[in-house]
């Protein structure tokens with residue numbers, strides 16, 4: 010059996026793979042593949058409508074918030090968000106909590122002033138700073154809810170409400186994994202390839218009231234308002250990727266929605282971190298309070314043993330356990346679709362290895 014701990018694209022539910030493969034040959038008994046239907050046909054319109062409707066329902070969105078499925082992955086949002094929200098002389102507040110946050114900051118600087126309100130770079134991004142000020146004049150505060158590479162996650166997102174400025178969040182690696190008040194955010198974006206579906210599409214949730222307040226001209230494809238008006242069909246959408254998102258969202262709803270999956274995610278994270286803490290042989294990278302329930306990062310001090318453990322993981326069918334190339338060590342990604350049994354298999358292997366080599 011393969012246990013897929015990849016950080017993204019990553020494991021999706023088996024039901025989704027089954028249904029998507031059927032649809033690749035014969036979509037809804039039309040005799041046509043999902044890959045060859047026109048995006049303006051009623052057939053695809055119903056897929057897009059259902060994907061948007063399920064997102065609204067699962068996130069419990071109010072009528073101010075619009076759901077978009079856009080091209081370009083989360084990295085395009087690093088640029089698109091400030092382009093739509095920030096005038097040249099405005100200030101945007103950014104939390105620098107890891108590699109992806111740093112990339113978002115770099116793009117925002119092209120459009121206005123960036124004030125970095127907190128930063129844990131000196132400590133290798135091993136914790137999330139909780140005490141910081143945000144200028145009241147900031148057009149928005151940008152956060153990365155889960156830092157995929159380092160393995161940290163803001164434990165309580167309501168922390169940011171007190172600043173009274175619009176909130177923008179990159180939720181690429183933990184969206185729909187835990188219950189939060191999504192309506193408190195004015196812009197949420199997430200590359201779909203972790204918890205939402207297939208690579209090639211970006212889920213964007215936006216409070217339409219924050220748009221239309223800047224002076225610059227925005228290229229047609231970059232203006233959120235055009236995408237809202239066109240129902241995410243301003244041009245040809247990534248049809249198959251949106252379809253896989255729709256199937257994954259259906260699966261999530263059947264699992265009891267975000268509340269249902271959160272219970273499972275908590276159980277997986279507890280199993281993993283309880284095991285990690287019981288084995289001094291392995292070291293966690295992140296301060297306990299800020300550990301990610303999606304991406305667990307850890308190390309072994311001895312590089313030779315680290316290599317050996319990685320080889321053992323591979324030989325036992327556990328793939329994707331190698332840490333990101335910029336930080337090394339190990340990373341077990343435990344997204345929504347990863348079964349509890351996979352975490353059990355990894356933790357059993359850790360115990361076995363530590364007892365032999367520790």
Ligand SMILES: Cc1ncc(COP(=O)(O)O)c(C=O)c1O
Pocket residue numbers: 017081082083084085109153155156157158179180181182200201
């Ligand atoms: C938190 C976060 N933001 C942004 C990205 C970039 O996403 P994309 O490759 O879709 O541009 C990633 C990718 O892993 C991520 O984890």
